[in-house]
Amino acid sequence: MAKSSAYTAKAPQPDGRIVYTEEENLVWRDLYARQEANVRRWSAPEYNVGFDRLALPADRVPQCTDVSRTLTALTGWKVEPVPALIGFSKFFGMLANRTFPAASFIRSRKDFDYIKEPDIFHEIFGHTPLLTDERFARFSEMIGKAGERLEARDYSWLIRLYWFTIEFGLTHANGGYKALGSGLASSPTELPYSVESPDAQRRAFDVIDILRTPYRIDIHQPVYFVLDKVDDLFKAAERDLAADIRTAQSRGLFAPLYPVKEDA
């Protein structure tokens, strides 16, 4: 998780709505227009069903209050604006309460193609479609609840399970790979790369292997984990994840498949 952000959170008004400038709304419009065809092609059916359910506005930044109304009716989740970066403890606590923490700013044109930290395009366009599905809603809640029971030193182990599924997971669908992850749904370059590139490794979904796999947030992932069927993910939420973390710790981390950087 990045330690600093070039962006400032946008605070909601008393009615919960956030004021976006004309230019910020145009950035959303252009990001949405570029990415819609991509998710239709490369994202998993479960993502696209959720995307249709939400019917996000194409021409302006959605309001968390509006998205929450739809989500709450479907799965009891809501989206809450937070500062650009929050700690793991707060993150897990919010997930445990079916509240998705959303960075409220939107990237500037200079970061149009790639932004390291999550912005509202990633949070809403990337994450909320899966939260319309009770199975992903429950999985995310269970990650939060498992996190709440851990010591802080174990947070970085559990977060890998979230990272390699909800953020960057793949699944088999329609005879090929499809992207499940929100980090893929919101990235115009990593979405096709994750599904099609011969340079990426694709390993079978395995909780212990995932917990042992280090990652970097600022590069296309060198390895993805592929669910055979999406239901395999939900079985993982019923496991004793604290025991899985101890198993993973006793076996140790895999060697990174990327150049190691100090802040990785």
Ligand code: FE
């Ligand atoms: Fe994310």
